[in-house]
Amino acid sequence: MPKHLLTAALTASLVVFSASSAMADKLSLNAISNYLNGIKTADSPFTQINADGTISTGTISLSRPGRARFDYNPPEKALVMANNGTVVILDRKINGTAETYPLNQTPLSIILAANVNLAQANMVTAHGYDGTATIVTAQDPRNPEYGSIQLKFTDSPTELRQWIITDSGGSQTTVILGGLEKKSLPRSLFNIRDEIDKLN
Template sequence: MWRIKPLKLKPLIALPMALAVPAIAAPAPESTSLQAVQDHLAKVNSMTADFSQTDRNGKVLTGKLTLKKPGKIRFQYEKGVPYLVVSNGKAIYFIDYSVGDEQRYPIGNSPLSILLDPSRDASKFAKIVPTADPRIVSVEAYDPKNPQYGRITLIFAKQGSAPGGLMLEGWVTLDAQGNRTTIRLDDQKFNVPVSDRMFRWNDPKRAKRPH
């Protein structure tokens, strides 16, 4: 699908199981259902978090994630990184200010739609994936009719204080070419006030014009 050429990144479209906590010996716990995951997603109207992104080559970038339903998300990369990933509620934009390039994709074409579109019935495109650790809940989502959209594996930790008793720790995305990207989250805050102004951005073509 998309690619940020200078670092050969494919932001937010792929994840390895490195997010999972190391396996521990424990009695078989009560399994977490997909409905419990849907309940968690339904209770999250907004979220902020610090993120780290690891691409297929091991390159790591960090930044700030802001999410607001329906359909809005922003990945603001660390200072000095000329990229921005942002959705205005209708489409996701991948912006490279270093070359003045902007790529646009409908939200429904992205695995991230499971986080952004509260109207989607996850039972039609997602499933619980067994893990060795009873504290971890893993959910794989993809559209078998549109494999070109890639797939996403969401990683949750069971935590009573989080919405629905689940804390989103990150995700792994895998695109149609097999490229994997990992997002890890930290300092998650749920249902905090978020202004719609967070999802505006500067025109990358204007930013490249000589002064």
């Protein structure tokens, strides 16, 4: 075989091999959905990169479906909680101050749903592999104007490592997880009313 044809054949083989390897490593939407549905209660330290470039740290606690809690480390005194279809932002620096939003108007509702099904029509807008992790971008197919969430997963075993929320105004917030650990968490940890009462 002429040298230039041999080189072309080897190059083509490497391209096919690389594509096949990436496809083998990319997690399917069903596998990711099953993983998220398998999370009942878990927590993790996190690092948050805010839209203005500042960095916050803290601990996230999840209790699916529908409940989440973000405890921010000092010097911040913020607490963000989701429960009963509502997201509440509490500023402990200003006693009694609370902002509330419907959970279903935030992209976080996608992973807190009772039944995560990323394979449903028009939910996933991007699904790829960057060489180390599977990256999925999802939105509420009925209300795409609420923003999107980009999720990053590693495999063997499947683990959620990061998400980036893009809100309706285009601002982005990145949350990097330090290691999501499945564990038993008390329901009282997600009681919004108790936390509001503590401020008064």
